[in-house]
Amino acid sequence: MSDMEDDYDFDYEDDDMEEMDDEEIDIENQYYTAKGMLEEDVQEAITGFKEVLSMEEDKSEWGFRACKQLCKVYFSKECFEETLSWYTKLLGYLDAVTKNKSEKTVGRLLDHVGTSSQTEFLLTFYNLTLDKLKDSSNSRLVFKVQMKLTKVWMAQKLYSKTLRVRNQIHT
Numbered sequence: 001m002s003d004m005e006d007d008y009d010f011d012y013e014d015d016d017m018e019e020m021d022d023e024e025i026d027i028e029n030q031y032y033t034a035k036g037m038l039e040e041d042v043q044e045a046i047t048g049f050k051e052v053l054s055m056e057e058d059k060s061e062w063g064f065r066a067c068k069q070l071c072k073v074y075f076s077k078e079c080f081e082e083t084l085s086w087y088t089k090l091l092g093y094l095d096a097v098t099k100n101k102s103e104k105t106v107g108r109l110l111d112h113v114g115t116s117s118q119t120e121f122l123l124t125f126y127n128l129t130l131d132k133l134k135d136s137s138n139s140r141l142v143f144k145v146q147m148k149l150t151k152v153w154m155a156q157k158l159y160s161k162t163l164r165v166r167n168q169i170h171t
Contacts, residue, residue, distance in 0.1 A: 027055045027062045035069060046073060053089075059096035067093060068105055075113055080121040083113070087125060091132040103141050114148055122152050 034048025052066040067090035074082035087109070094102045106129065113125055126149045133142050146165050153161040 023055070023057070024060070024062075027052055027060070030055060031062045031066055034066070038069075038073070042073060042077075046070065049073075059093050061097050061101070064090060064093040064097050064101075064105070068109065071109060072112065075116075080116075080118060084121070084124055084128065088128060091128065094132065094136075099138065103138060106141060107144060110145065110148055119152060119156060123149070126152070 030048060031052050034045045034052065037045035037048055049066040049070050053063050056063045067086050070086040071083055071090060074080075074086060090105075090109075094106075097105075110126075110129070113122065116122055126145050129145045130142065130149070133145070136142075146168065150162045150165050153159075153165075
């Protein structure tokens, strides 16, 4: 029996790992607290999401999610410059999350902001996305953005620009 006791007699001392886990838990809790405030007090939720970002040492999924929520909040308030600012920050987090997560989130945000009638905002939003994705291998998302951009240009009767996108797609 003493052999069995020896097998289970070990000390696991990795305070750095435990501390990191506590930090991640605090960030996650802050995120969900802020998200819970969205319906009660939007300004408090905004402050909470910004706090998530200030708590991070390195870019993480929680910062990515906080940026996404800030984009959605500012868009719903029709604060388009703020939306673009937070979207730019979100694009900087793409490497911190999986390709699938980033594609899904960006795709949903594209659909969400696509309801706007603010042409300049949409063009800037779509071009920001294309600029970020130009060196990526995410051709499906690039195609989706190009199609949304084409739709805006067609509504503006800028057919020559739609032809350029068509040519880019074919190359």
